[in-house]
Amino acid sequence: MRIPQIAITVFSVLSIFSCVDKNEEKAPEGQAAKPNIILFVSDDHGTDALGSYGNKVIKTPNLDKLAEEGVRFTNAYCTSASCAASRSVILTGMYGHATGSYGHVHDYHHFSTYDNVRSLPVLLEKEGYETARIGKYHVAPEKVYHFQKVLEADPRNTVEMAEKCKDVLSSDNPFFLYFCTDDPHRGAPFQSEPWNEPNSFGNKAEGYAGVETVTYDPKDVVVPSFLPDTQETREEIAQYYQSISRIDHGFGKLMGMLKAAGKADNTIVIYISDNGMAFPGAKTTVYEPGIKLPCIIKDPSAKTKGTVNEAMISWADLTPTILDMADIETTDVAFHGRSFKEIVGERSPLGWDEVKASHTFHEITMYYPMRVIRNKNYKLIWNIAWRLEYPFASDLWASSTWQSVYRKHGEYFGERKLQDYLFRPEYELYNLDTDPGEIVNLAYDEDYGEVLESMKQKMKTFQKDTSDPWLIMWDHDSSLQGTGVDL
Template structure:
């Protein structure tokens, strides 16, 4: 495609995403405050209220006990920047332009004309503030009125690794005398892996020891560092039950416990300001856990995540909702809470506000996912349709070997696998993990670990064709440039 034709193509796409905000309603006292908590790489298998009896997440669990826990919540892409762009725009990352990680050397950025959640909330009369990790660009697209303190990606010295301190820095937002409601974006670096360094600061990349996950000898301010015995951690089925993996999970749990204390302090400060019952609180993770088989994958561990919503004066508590929701639904839902009345054309998600406390819901039975890159050299586009029973993964560049994220490849867990005779990642062989077929079709009722690919099974050819047609239509309506692969292959 020539430069001129590409520019014309993008112009057509962007024109489809224009939004009329002239009728956005000004702020009024009756509207709730809104807090969106986004942790970094927190898999649902490591949350107490989702069934883990070892990890310590009492504050997240308490939030769930006072609100609604979604049992079928999914990110759209299991990679930090693209996922956060979907959360904050209501659009798939291949539609908003954030194809991969927003690092300076990668230069992935959303299109300039995209209108993000904080920008739209400001137009609706909300005060907007953020703290911690942003990891999306450009700034005018993702503009917040206040940056309480900037986080730094994967830096143990940044505020994002000190969640209780983060929570205290948010207190002025709660106590400010204003008739305008507020929107706070609280985004930790925990429990992301940290840069691999020795105690003396020397980096190491040989996978010879567990990653620290931001943990350090000197405790973070006001944090009680809970340590875990590797013998006691819960090894999920997608990981190998090895000494190396257990030692890394123990470090991971410690980072989760630290992050949970930040959530607790944030809620405590909100209550002290008398704003708890006037505030919608949403807790999610951007993507799956930072282990092979989860993060950067669109297998279940990578995309099925925690989502907890606490409503003002909730009528149902400790409620479990099984509606299938996606991170592209987050922005439409928050704008619905904000009583935003603008005409939105860019959204590819929809509001789930009215079903949060419903016992039985209809029409929430499928989600779509889209991965293109992690780092710029890690090109491996995948498109996914996930239904209640069946799941279809389309590996667009299937002839390539699956490229692993550098921190996962260098991890103690992965390197220990490569040194064993079994060569297995959980129940999956290393070979099948690295070399994938064009289509993967799974019956999740019979095969929850996604091990038995039915795409070549003649007994499932009708299911395969039906889901392929739906997936292709998804690519058409989201203006996916990878749609062309259907035509020339």
């Protein structure tokens, strides 16, 4: 019997539709599917230790591939070089001095965000996103930073972490995955015996199940100029590199699973760190090694591949940018940062030449508020508690890198005098074009008086605009202090 031509045509059309990938996200009629978002945050990883940022020793092929397929920012900054304080900014778009997130959350430190703040995961959930987190959390309260799913895995085993995310990656709804490793944070115990043994940075002799162990010879590592080139420093950097290679392996696993789930073409992937490497002179400071960080973004919908972006952005910009990428309007939420979605593909966009930083605590015993303005090539640091000796994070003080100089009463720690590291002037003004190491303080040079005053005015404006209580330290300005009466 001859089959009518119309029947053949209908059968063919139905066959085509039946072959459509069932993993493709279905959007409402007339509306594009919202992108999935993965925000991958490492712990204490600086730009010093990534192949795509110029390190020719460390092996980070998967993260380097992300840079090849996306955009690598060269002037991206956290706003506080401390884990919890930085993460609060990442997830709220607001400086910690305005949200109560002054320092660490855990143990007796107990800093916590005000409960009226609305965070990124809460705002995304409201718009239909499935939100999930895995690994380091380090923010509070849970009501403010609520995720629908909390996944459990060893935060040092990034392959295991990736595997636990399988159901999220296969979700029928658009998802937001907050993937936070403990690597390459220093490992416990922080104080070794003997004192000159390098910290483990979470590495184990037996390695981690499913993770390729990549080791480094201390003689081959790159010692940044702000650190002393001692055997102890080199041994610790070798451990630090090994921990980062473990991150890279897990990141590669996660990307492979994303592709297998059919979601790679509709998922924005962002790689950042919370602060710089866990060495004195970087973490807990507002010098460049502490706050200038990797930021790599791959947005499959954008026409960017292997692009370098020189815009000055900060972690205060991340929440508004991610919401903008998800096409979510938030006119009822006031962020301190701004979306950089529209300039992602540009190399040197206009109007992106200033960032601010605000550090108050790390551990509760480390009161040392600092405020920072970087405008183009100039950077001003205001050490509000400058009469105090600069406080140390417990893990950095115990580090063999620090002790290798301190125990021998050395004059210099890297390029900086040990005395200058411990005791700082009220103002530090640097020209980063001519002095990238931040060694020559111009704040007390008469030739830079106008620059100093201009930067001070910018800082005061920043503090007023962001309701910084430490504004009172300028001539006892109490305009933000209120009446002191609970009405």
